[in-house]
Amino acid sequence: MNTKIALNTKTVLNTKEIFAAPDGAVYEVQIARGDKLNALTDAMYGSLIEQLKYAEASEDIKVIFLRSDNKHFCAGNDLADFLETEFNQASNVVQFLVTMARLTKPIVCAVGGAAVGIGATMLLHCDLVYACDDTKFSVPFIKLGLTPEGGSSKLLAQRCGPAKANDWLFTGRTFLAQEASDAGLVNGTFADTETTWSEARKIAQNLAKNSSRVLKETKALLKADQIENVVELMKKEAVIFAEGLATEESKAAFKAFLNR
Ligand code: COA
Numbered sequence: 001m002n003t004k005i006a007l008n009t010k011t012v013l014n015t016k017e018i019f020a021a022p023d024g025a026v027y028e029v030q031i032a033r034g035d036k037l038n039a040l041t042d043a044m045y046g047s048l049i050e051q052l053k054y055a056e057a058s059e060d061i062k063v064i065f066l067r068s069d070n071k072h073f074c075a076g077n078d079l080a081d082f083l084e085t086e087f088n089q090a091s092n093v094v095q096f097l098v099t100m101a102r103l104t105k106p107i108v109c110a111v112g113g114a115a116v117g118i119g120a121t122m123l124l125h126c127d128l129v130y131a132c133d134d135t136k137f138s139v140p141f142i143k144l145g146l147t148p149e150g151g152s153s154k155l156l157a158q159r160c161g162p163a164k165a166n167d168w169l170f171t172g173r174t175f176l177a178q179e180a181s182d183a184g185l186v187n188g189t190f191a192d193t194e195t196t197w198s199e200a201r202k203i204a205q206n207l208a209k210n211s212s213r214v215l216k217e218t219k220a221l222l223k224a225d226q227i228e229n230v231v232e233l234m235k236k237e238a239v240i241f242a243e244g245l246a247t248e249e250s251k252a253a254f255k256a257f258l259n260r
Contacts, residue, residue: 013054018047020055025062025208027055028201034070037114039078042085045092052099062212064103065204066126067110071193073135076117079254087242093118094238097150100125101230104216106207110200111135111186112193121150123185124159127219128203131177131186132196140172145250147240151230160184 014020020029029051031038040048055061068074077093087093100107100122109123112132120137123129139156141147148156148169157165160183168175177189190196207215244250 013047013050015043015047017041017044018051020051022058022061023065023201024205025060026065026201026204027051027058027061027063028065028067028204029055030067030069031074032069034068034072036078037072037075038068038070038119039075039081040093040118041078041081042092044078045096049092049096049099052096052103056103056105062105062208062210062215063204064105064107065110065201066107067197067200068112070113071132071134072113073111073115074117074119074122075114076119076140079257082245083251083254083258087238087245089235089238089242091238094234097122097125097234098231101151101227101234104219105212106215106219108200108204108207110196112196116140118150120185121148121152121156124151124155127222128200128207129186130196130200130203131180131189132193133177133189133191134193135177135180135186135189136174137168137176137180137185138172138174139168141244142170143172144244144253145247146244147237149234149237149241151234151237153237154233155230156185 017033018029018031020027029048033039033044052064055064106127108128109126110130111123112135115123115135115137117139120139139148139152141149152169156169164183177186180186181189190199
């Protein structure tokens with residue numbers, strides 16, 4: 001079967017809040033909901049999945065570059081959406097994370113401003129991550145009556161060590177780009193948003209100078225044996241997460257934020 005997708009189909013995939021375009025062999029995907037700090041809704045996860053699957057299937061694309069179109073990267077799941085949308089293992093948010101985890105092509109990510117909740121945990125599925133110095137990270141699930149998601153219950157400790165993972169997940173505190181970099185959550189930091197985007201883009205373009213074969217084989221050697229375990233873990237996390245979402249504790253935390 002010919003898996004090549006005509007590049008002109010990309011316009012069909014673009015929405016106001018999630019859009020993408022190829023830049024040579026790099027597929028640049030942007031989150032564009034600056035008024036809500038790029039908090040992600042069920043529909044936005046659906047669009048992200050489509051864009052990622054398009055990039056994965058296209059023979060013209062070697063590398064994916066993910067960023068936002070404004071100073072914030074992502075303030076996590078939209079908390080109003082959590083109150084309105086049913087959540088389970090089949091939800092777009094879980095499928096988005098599974099899609100990220102199963103990508104065979106490298107994904108480079110540039111972050112800044114808020115990188116909260118899934119805005120931080122999705123980075124665990126990226127191959128290279130660059131952060132603006134102003135980035136404020138947090139995995140504040142515990143403060144919302146929720147539990148770790150996106151594989152973070154294991155992947156965060158794997159990447160940054162158990163001491164950091166326990167600290168960040170048990171306190172839900174905010175930490176800055178320098179701490180994230182020192183702990184290995186990000187590969188490097190830059191002084192401002194524009195530089196972060198342009199340097200990360202350069203890195204993605206340099207990666208794309210390699211053959212598709214060598215990029216895929218390298219990623220497979222680094223990750224492939226863990227992928228299905230990570231997917232299973234994320235499904236388990238999603239069951240516990242769904243139980244949390246159904247509690248009054250969690251709903252009250254969302255309402256408190258939304259009614260500030
Ligand atoms: N869901 C829905 N709306 C969100 C949001 C989210 N996760 N994060 C931010 N927003 C909205 C705010 O409601 C506000 O909308 P409004 O202008 O219509 O009132 C807008 O984005 C700006 O956010 P604000 O809180 O005013 O910005 P801030 O700079 O003071 O604070 C944060 C930044 C990231 C600390 C704060 O927005 C926050 O804590 N957000 C929630 C993060 C979260 O808990 N995510 C879910 C994790 S599971």
